[in-house]
Amino acid sequence: MKRFHVHVSVDQLxxxxxFYSAMFNAQPTVQKPDYAKWMLEDPRINFAISQRGTPAGVDHLGFQVDSDDELAALQAQLQAADLGVVSETGTACCYAESDKHWVTDPSGIAxxxxxxxxAIPTFNRARQESERACCAPSQPTLQTITPKNSCAPGSGCC
Structure with a gap:
């Protein structure tokens, strides 16, 4: 079963x-000096925050799955849509090792x-605090999507 994932960069962990413990009425299921995560069932979400020196705001979004078959199905959807998929196997992300596939939306959100x-003991297996903030590929692929029935700029049809 899929679980929606949201990762937010924060200024004050x-x-x-x-704030989020009060909002969710639950304590984090994982808490580190620079990171916290809530695995909520209602709503079914993996909500994570981190303080790693990046601007505050949404870092990335995603879907967490429970099986290889579910992950393969999501990868097939992304590839069928020709969204420039970046695949990583056995990669370190936050405090976990994962198999994953990345795409970037037209607005640049990973x-x-x-x-x-x-689980892994350090953020992204980093040896230093200054290492890369989060897990999105450093140069994600951005595919511009143009609707088939879009109007030409300046045509006045929209």
């Missing part, structure tokens, strides 16, 4: 943990489809 394989 402790304040954000207090989307991941992934299956978690194991």
């Amino acid at each position: 402790d304040d954000s943990i207090r 989307w991941e489809s992934y299956r978690t394989l194991a």
